[in-house]
């Protein structure tokens with residue numbers, strides 16, 4: 570890479586701190602930058618546009634490939650963000666690629682969930698939109714849904730020829746990549762998949778695997794009070810499934826506050842340092858293991874997600890809570906107190922740069 574940490578790093582010294590920014594409620598509300606985030610991020614670059622301070626975005630959100638999200642964030646925030654600086658709720662799904670590479674899987678959520686999974690290497694994936702369109706009558710409410718555009722391909726011959734194959738192919742796993750757009754259809758179809766062993770409309774069978782990108786009960790968007798997140802969808806699905814099925818729902822949730830996410834974030838920051846260091850050619854993967862950050866700052870708005878996660882992860886994490894999102898209190902959060910509480914992300918960056926100078 571031509572870009573480098575030209576000031577902070579030298580032969581002997583690589584950056585000793587890094588920053589992880591939460592997105593919703595810290596950097597953006599919907600698609601609008603908040604809390605002076607544009608200004609704050611610009612301070613992490615040289616005048617030349619080279620990165621000066623290693624940072625990543627660590628969001629529980631998602632729905633688009635990391636490369637696409639990086640382009641979108643670059644436009645919104647006015648700095649050049651690399652795909653490797655975007656860690657989303659669903660990013661850990663790529664670690665399951667070996668297990669499901671050729672298995673038939675279904676991807677759920679807003680945006681382009683199937684494209685996300687295909688980008689991670691999964692070869693046999695359909696979005697739940699497309700999958701459901703192969704089953705006549707699977708959603709009896711579809712006709713009342715004004716937004717429900719018939720699947721573009723549903724009238725063509727290939728689609729009709731494909732339907733029997735798709736409907737008889739066993740779904741091995743369902744991945745909730747991003748927030749469900751149509752809870753009623755998705756809960757119905759997921760219950761069908763999960764209670765039948767992956768063959769909707771058939772007899773019961775062993776529950777296929779189920780993965781959620783995060784377990785956020787709520788998050789901050791443009792509306793004044795918090796919105797229901799993927800954790801709320803999980804509760805709805807789980808409550809219904811457990812009423813209609815003898816065995817309780819089995820699932821795995823990723824996203825913050827899962828400790829794995831903070832380990833991955835540390836790794837992503839180390840790799841960023843190595844890929845952009847001017848002396849990267851003299852370091853190898855062994856030294857990537859040995860590169861230690863003295864401090865990693867997590868700037869978040871949700872005490873039970875961002876702050877709890879950073880606290881659980883322990884050193885070198887240092888948690889900073891902003892008041893621009895889920896947390897709106899005057900003092901600190903009583904349940905998951907942060908190491909520092911500030912009004913905005915701009916103040917948080919100001920504090921970090923002062924402390925590290």
Ligand code: G3P
Nearest residue numbers: 592593628629630785788
């Ligand atoms: O749907 C997104 C939400 O659950 C949280 O996003 O950026 O605050 O981690 P973020």
Ligand code: MG
Nearest residue numbers: 591593594870
């Ligand atoms: Mg947030």
